[in-house]
Amino acid sequence: MRFLILSGNPKRDGLCDSITAQIIRGAEESGAEVETFYADHMLACHVCNDGWGSCRGYHECAFGEDGFNEGQQALKRADAICIITPVYWGEMAEGLKCFLDRFRRCEFGQNGAIAGKQILLAASPGGSGNGALTCLEQMDRFCRHTGAIIFDLISINRWNHDYKARAAYSAAKALAAGRKAGNNI
Numbered sequence: 001m002r003f004l005i006l007s008g009n010p011k012r013d014g015l016c017d018s019i020t021a022q023i024i025r026g027a028e029e030s031g032a033e034v035e036t037f038y039a040d041h042m043l044a045c046h047v048c049n050d051g052w053g054s055c056r057g058y059h060e061c062a063f064g065e066d067g068f069n070e071g072q073q074a075l076k077r078a079d080a081i082c083i084i085t086p087v088y089w090g091e092m093a094e095g096l097k098c099f100l101d102r103f104r105r106c107e108f109g110q111n112g113a114i115a116g117k118q119i120l121l122a123a124s125p126g127g128s129g130n131g132a133l134t135c136l137e138q139m140d141r142f143c144r145h146t147g148a149i150i151f152d153l154i155s156i157n158r159w160n161h162d163y164k165a166r167a168a169y170s171a172a173k174a175l176a177a178g179r180k181a182g183n184n185i
């Protein structure tokens with residue numbers, strides 16, 4: 001089981017990073033091979049031509065050498081995925097949004113690279129705690145456009161960190177162990 005963590009977090013400490021560590025621990029405890037890709041400083045889509053470029057016909061970004069291709073390949077390789085982001089302005093972090101916008105163009109619909117793959121979504125609103133819902137909704141929409149299956153959605157803030165960190169760990173562990181959304185336990 002190849003378990004990819006796709007992170008929008010530009011920091012390597014703090015709340016979001018501590019949750020990422022719990023997700024890695026959970027996935028590894030289920031025997032997964034864990035890879036982390038940081039899409040924290042990805043540049044925006046160029047919106048080629050009249051709206052579409054090589055993303056549509058060739059499933060590749062014309063500007064993919066800027067780090068995008070590496071992330072696209074990581075998602076293609078993965079059996080299960082966690083997307084984690086700090087909440088910025090009630091949305092996912094901008095670098096991650098840029099990456100997912102470009103990825104969605106290349107891999108939309110039921111024939112795309114992550115259609116049918118299970119995804120754990122995690123968002124950390126580390127300031128006011130506001131904006132978790134809108135951030136997760138934005139990530140939810142990405143899954144619908146790419147045909148990915150949402151395994152679970154978790155938001156973690158400063159005052160629920162103790163019990164939500166455990167939930168993130170347990171969710172990653174269950175996902176990496178092969179539990180399927182829709183099954184009874």
Ligand SMILES: Cc1cc2nc3c(=O)[nH]c(=O)nc-3n(C[C@H](O)[C@H](O)[C@H](O)COP(=O)(O)O)c2cc1C
Nearest residue numbers: 014015016086088089090124125126127128129130
């Ligand atoms: C530009 C920016 C916008 C932010 N917007 C929000 C927000 O809408 N809601 C919130 O609770 N926290 C917000 N934050 C705080 C981040 O969510 C917080 O830094 C993030 O959870 C990471 O926490 P950490 O720095 O301890 O890892 C924002 C931070 C930045 C840099």
